[in-house]
Amino acid sequence: MSVRVRIAPSPTGYLHVGTARAALYNYLFARHHNGVFILRSDDTDTERSTQEFSDDIVASMRWLGLEWDEGIIVGGPHETYRQSERLGRYQEVAAGLVEAGKAYYSFATPEQLETFRNEARREGMSPAYDGRYKVSPAEAEERLRTGESATVRFAVPRPGETVFEDVVRDEVRFDHVQVDDFVILRSNGTPTYHLASTVDDVDFEITHVIRGEDLLSSTPKHILLTEAMGAEPPTYAHLPLLMGPDGKKLSKRHGHTALAAYRDAGYLADAVVNYLALLGWNPGDDDTVVDRAAMIERFELDRVSKNPAIFDAVKLEWMNGVYIRGMNADAFIATVTPLVEEDLGRALTADERAVLAEMAPLVQERAKKLTEIAPQMRFLFAEISYDETSWQKVMAKPDAGRAIRSAREVLARLDDFSTNSVEHALRGMLETEDLNPRKGFQPLRVALSGSSVSPPLFESVAALGKDRTLARLDAAAVAIDAAS
Ligand code: GLU
Numbered sequence: 001m002s003v004r005v006r007i008a009p010s011p012t013g014y015l016h017v018g019t020a021r022a023a024l025y026n027y028l029f030a031r032h033h034n035g036v037f038i039l040r041s042d043d044t045d046t047e048r049s050t051q052e053f054s055d056d057i058v059a060s061m062r063w064l065g066l067e068w069d070e071g072i073i074v075g076g077p078h079e080t081y082r083q084s085e086r087l088g089r090y091q092e093v094a095a096g097l098v099e100a101g102k103a104y105y106s107f108a109t110p111e112q113l114e115t116f117r118n119e120a121r122r123e124g125m126s127p128a129y130d131g132r133y134k135v136s137p138a139e140a141e142e143r144l145r146t147g148e149s150a151t152v153r154f155a156v157p158r159p160g161e162t163v164f165e166d167v168v169r170d171e172v173r174f175d176h177v178q179v180d181d182f183v184i185l186r187s188n189g190t191p192t193y194h195l196a197s198t199v200d201d202v203d204f205e206i207t208h209v210i211r212g213e214d215l216l217s218s219t220p221k222h223i224l225l226t227e228a229m230g231a232e233p234p235t236y237a238h239l240p241l242l243m244g245p246d247g248k249k250l251s252k253r254h255g256h257t258a259l260a261a262y263r264d265a266g267y268l269a270d271a272v273v274n275y276l277a278l279l280g281w282n283p284g285d286d287d288t289v290v291d292r293a294a295m296i297e298r299f300e301l302d303r304v305s306k307n308p309a310i311f312d313a314v315k316l317e318w319m320n321g322v323y324i325r326g327m328n329a330d331a332f333i334a335t336v337t338p339l340v341e342e343d344l345g346r347a348l349t350a351d352e353r354a355v356l357a358e359m360a361p362l363v364q365e366r367a368k369k370l371t372e373i374a375p376q377m378r379f380l381f382a383e384i385s386y387d388e389t390s391w392q393k394v395m396a397k398p399d400a401g402r403a404i405r406s407a408r409e410v411l412a413r414l415d416d417f418s419t420n421s422v423e424h425a426l427r428g429m430l431e432t433e434d435l436n437p438r439k440g441f442q443p444l445r446v447a448l449s450g451s452s453v454s455p456p457l458f459e460s461v462a463a464l465g466k467d468r469t470l471a472r473l474d475a476a477a478v479a480i481d482a483a484s
Contacts, residue, residue, distance in 0.1 A: 011051075042196065044190060097154070198229075289322055329361060386446060394442045397443075
């Protein structure tokens with residue numbers, strides 16, 4: 001039997017990092033077993049589903065490189081992978097279950113159900129609805145004929161118990177006392193998540209359902225439904241919940257929860273994939289940096305932990321830095337050039353491209369996010385303005401003007417404007433002026449780049465060239481005088 005797995009996001013929100021993690025685990029499991037990975041759209045909630053969210057899910061999956069073999073957009077042997085286009089099929093299954101006595105039309109009113117639950121709680125019993133207001137099939141038929149509306153509920157066998165072996169959680173048991181006669185079809189004929197999802201899993205011959213632990217308590221319902229349809233339930237693997245570093249359920253308080261926000265904030269897809277992979281899965285040793293091929297080769301569901309996984313934005317940022325440093329020089333330049341051009345609002349000239357290529361490795365070494373790079377390189381290609389904080393911290397200090405004037409003097413004498421020669425001249429300036437590197441060099445950084453956070457100084461001076469360097473030092477000296 002070949003592996004067939006799916007993820008089934010609802011386009012009622014942006015692709016969440018938790019869903020992205022589930023998607024990745026399904027993808028890795030499918031690739032490891034040469035199976036099929038399916039992307040389905042659980043879009044029965046037409047009120048809240050939007051095209052924008054649907055596009056975001058597709059774009060985010062593609063950005064992560066989690067290509068799916070069957071599903072929305074790419075198609076496959078099934079006619080559609082959108083639940084909104086399969087309503088007839090769900091109604092047909094519901095009707096079949098009613099016919100077989102495994103489900104029934106329910107006329108229980110919200111008030112009745114409320115009364116039942118309150119009483120159950122008062123008596124310390126399970127509030128799961130046990131079907132006590134069920135009417136006979138004949139009465140149901142009569143009431144439907146007179147136009148009364150009804151939901152369809154699944155008749156959970158009582159007494160009873162559903163037991164299954166979850167790959168992550170081991171044996172899981174649910175006494176049916178805790179499982180209500182759940183609605184499968186609403187009175188307007190639309191299926192609930194339980195019905196639509198289970199029918200899809202059966203029809204698409206899903207072999208393994210790998211999803212978040214928040215759905216564990218729904219699983220007995222899905223198993224009962226699957227069996228009632230005469231099918232064999234899939235193997236289940238419920239992934240540990242994602243928590244913030246404070247041990248609370250991951251939420252916006254902990255940083256972005258929409259996957260695309262990480263792309264926009266300058267993260268590399270490979271770094272995000274690597275980070276997500278380790279949120280609950282242990283590759284088998286202490287490796288934290290694992291490439292995709294190794295993940296596919298080593299991925300096993302039984303190495304997924306039961307314990308909640310901590311989503312730590314600081315670690316993700318660290319990992320992103322590791323991946324940025326790991327890019328080869330050409331790939332880095334190719335990634336960064338359009339970002340710099342976009343930031344400038346124009347294309348770079350051939351000379352400027354050479355400058356960028358020269359400076360790129362220095363920036364690459366320090367960057368944690370791609371979005372940091374263009375602002376750091378802007379001073380090489382555009383006029384600068386002084387960053388307010390840097391000005392206050394550096395230029396408003398007593399020795400700044402002296403350092404700048406003295407640097408201007410030694411640099412003006414240089415014919416050779418190479419990094420080495422610049423370094424030699426500027427170190428000499430520190431000595432003559434009796435300044436330490438912080439006091440002597442920080443003002444130069446701000447004068448040349450506008451900010452005290454910039455690429456290394458000597459290389460920056462060399463890259464700017466003599467004319468621009470001297471002009472910026474002059475301008476800074478004037479600005480300091482004007483400010484004092
Ligand atoms: N649409 C459901 C969700 O996004 C699918 C859950 C499942 O994998 O069964 O939570």
